[in-house]
Amino acid sequence: xxxxxxxxxxxxxxxxxxxxxxxxxxxxxxxxxxxxxxxxxxxxxxxxxxxxxxxxxxxxxxxxxxxxxxxxxxxxxxxxxxxxxxxxxxxxxxxxxxxxxxxxxxxxxxxxxxxxxxxxxxxxxxxxxxxxxxxxxxxxxxxxxxxxxxxxxxxxxxxxxxxxxxxxxxxxxxxxxxxxxxxxxxxxxxxxxxxxxxxxxxxxxxxxxxxxxxxxxxxxxxxxxxxxxxxxxxxxxxxxxxxxxxxxxxxxx
Amino acid sequence: xxxxxxxxxxxxxxxxxxxxxxxxxxxxxxxxxxxxxxxxxxxxxxxxxxxxxxxxxxxxxxxxxxxxxxxxxxxxxxxxxxxxxxxxxxxxxxxxxxxxxxxxxxxxxxxxxxxxxxxxxxxxxxxxxxxxxxxxxxxxxxxxxxxxxxxxxxxxxxxxxxxxxxxxxxxxxxxxxxxxxxxxxxxxxxxxxxxxxxxxxxxxxxxxxxxxxxxxxxxxxxxxxxxxxxxxxxxxxxxxxxxxxxxxxxxxxxxxxxxxxxxxxxxxxxxxxxxxxx
Numbered sequence: 001x002x003x004x005x006x007x008x009x010x011x012x013x014x015x016x017x018x019x020x021x022x023x024x025x026x027x028x029x030x031x032x033x034x035x036x037x038x039x040x041x042x043x044x045x046x047x048x049x050x051x052x053x054x055x056x057x058x059x060x061x062x063x064x065x066x067x068x069x070x071x072x073x074x075x076x077x078x079x080x081x082x083x084x085x086x087x088x089x090x091x092x093x094x095x096x097x098x099x100x101x102x103x104x105x106x107x108x109x110x111x112x113x114x115x116x117x118x119x120x121x122x123x124x125x126x127x128x129x130x131x132x133x134x135x136x137x138x139x140x141x142x143x144x145x146x147x148x149x150x151x152x153x154x155x156x157x158x159x160x161x162x163x164x165x166x167x168x169x170x171x172x173x174x175x176x177x178x179x180x181x182x183x184x185x186x187x188x189x190x191x192x193x194x195x196x197x198x199x200x201x202x203x204x205x206x207x208x209x210x211x212x213x214x215x216x217x218x219x220x221x222x223x224x225x226x227x228x229x230x231x232x233x234x235x236x237x238x239x240x241x242x243x244x245x246x247x248x249x250x251x252x253x
Numbered sequence: 254x255x256x257x258x259x260x261x262x263x264x265x266x267x268x269x270x271x272x273x274x275x276x277x278x279x280x281x282x283x284x285x286x287x288x289x290x291x292x293x294x295x296x297x298x299x300x301x302x303x304x305x306x307x308x309x310x311x312x313x314x315x316x317x318x319x320x321x322x323x324x325x326x327x328x329x330x331x332x333x334x335x336x337x338x339x340x341x342x343x344x345x346x347x348x349x350x351x352x353x354x355x356x357x358x359x360x361x362x363x364x365x366x367x368x369x370x371x372x373x374x375x376x377x378x379x380x381x382x383x384x385x386x387x388x389x390x391x392x393x394x395x396x397x398x399x400x401x402x403x404x405x406x407x408x409x410x411x412x413x414x415x416x417x418x419x420x421x422x423x424x425x426x427x428x429x430x431x432x433x434x435x436x437x438x439x440x441x442x443x444x445x446x447x448x449x450x451x452x453x454x455x456x457x458x459x460x461x462x463x464x465x466x467x468x469x470x471x472x473x474x475x476x477x478x479x480x481x482x483x484x485x486x487x488x489x490x491x492x493x494x495x496x497x498x499x500x501x502x503x504x505x506x507x508x509x510x511x512x513x514x515x516x517x518x519x520x521x522x523x524x525x526x527x528x529x530x531x
Contacts, residue, residue: 042436042438042439043407043436144294173293173294173463174293174463174465174503174506174507175293175502175503175506175519175520176293177506177508178506178507178508178517178518178519178520179519181508181517182516182517182519185516186516200436200437201437201508202437202510203507203508203509203510203512204508206508206509206510206511206512206514207508207509207512207514207517208508208514229510229511230510230511241438242437242438245437245438245440245441246437246510247510248441249437249440249441249466249467249470250466250509250510251466251469251470
């Protein structure tokens with residue numbers, strides 16, 4: 001139930017001609033089966049763009065993305081969506097305001113022609129720790145944390161092997177963040193998911209990830225194990241600065 | 254403590270159309286110090302900040318006392334309030350992208366504060382604004398003065414906002430999540446600048462934030478709010494010795510660098526917290 005991911009020389013430019021902006025000049029990293037891999041860096045460094053490229057939400061990139069050795073481009077759409085799913089940053093923007101939770105969870109099942117729909121929907125909502133009675137609620141009847149759980153349930157209902165998490169907790173309070181992080185950790189222990197997680201919070205990286213890449217202006221400056229954060233074991237100056245700032249901010253000097 | 258700038262007793266706020274109060278009896282005093290107000294979203298912390306500046310149209314504000322220096326904020330007319338707002342008391346907002354006017358040059362927006370509150374020429378206001386932009390460590394302030402908000406970065410936008418709010422030399426600054434839209438590295442720079450200016454000028458600061466690390470490092474005293482009430486008041490340095498289970502819960506829910514990676518503690522919200530008062 002888990003896959004490895006290999007990103008080789010991924011590059012992308014937005015715009016055309018003289019005004020084209022090279023957002024990713026050539027990103028390479030690999031994620032092992034069942035690993036939680038973090039992507040950190042300042043805003044505009046291309047972290048989210050990497051996820052959008054891996055999931056083919058943006059498809060005009062060059063380079064290679066291999067999932068278990070197979071290029072994502074060679075996967076048929078249906079198979080790709082069953083292999084990888086994405087959870088977006090803002091649970092206020094990523095759920096359709098006029099669809100009930102049941103409709104949100106039912107749609108992927110219809111598209112993928114899966115049976116036992118009611119059973120699967122109930123299991124998905126229970127897995128993320130929400131009561132079954134919530135199925136008939138609409139997004140405006142849910143809190144931010146509950147919405148993010150629904151977004152995670154929507155990603156899980158297709159039983160993917162790879163979850164792409166784009167700042168899954170940055171719109172939430174610490175108390176709610178703790179619930180979501182625990183949920184993600186529990187699901188990973190139970191099902192052996194591979195996670196690629198974009199975040200700007202190094203405390204979250206240290207808590208969740210095995211390894212992480214520090215990005216600067218579209219380039220991966222350094223890939224480090226999570227243990228390197230507490231001792232600031234980075235060698236690239238920017239990575240050192242970022243980790244140093246986070247340590248200072250946490251009051252660990 | 255030195256002279257009290259702000260004295261709030263039993264502040265209650267009810268939004269128009271709502272049957273329950275958003276803020277239910279908050280009391281505190283502020284000297285020339287840095288006071289943090291923390292709590293989750295919906296706890297009423299921003300509502301308190303806005304009520305002090307009377308920026309809540311349609312809401313009912315009552316209090317036994319709401320005194321700023323020598324004026325009673327509740328009895329002022331809107332016209333009198335205009336002389337206080339931005340001049341003696343000002344507010345730094347969360348996101349410079351949304352709180353600067355997108356179609357006016359940033360320098361003009363900063364200078365406007367001075368033009369509005371002091372009798373002076375445009376040129377004098379311009380000079381004051383440029384000096385203030387330099388004070389918030391913006392290099393090449395003359396150039397930035399002429400730029401529009403979309404041409405500057407988030408960190409710079411937030412520094413422009415700080416410049417704008419400190420230009421009239423207020424006695425009290427309310428900063429509502431001043432850095433949550435910024436990256437960690439930039440966040441520290443902005444906070445250090447704000448901190449330096451507030452100390453140098455002896456301004457009272459109220460820092461509203463959901464971030465416990467921020468108030469721990471940049472405040473003297475912290476109020477912890479839950480559901481419209483203050484549940485605990487602590488010295489920032491003693492935050493770890495918090496006694497209220499809500500504060501303890503918030504602290505435990507935070508992932509820490511170098512932590513054990515065990516599942517994080519989750520808040521168990523007790524109904525009796527709604528009733529207590531610190």
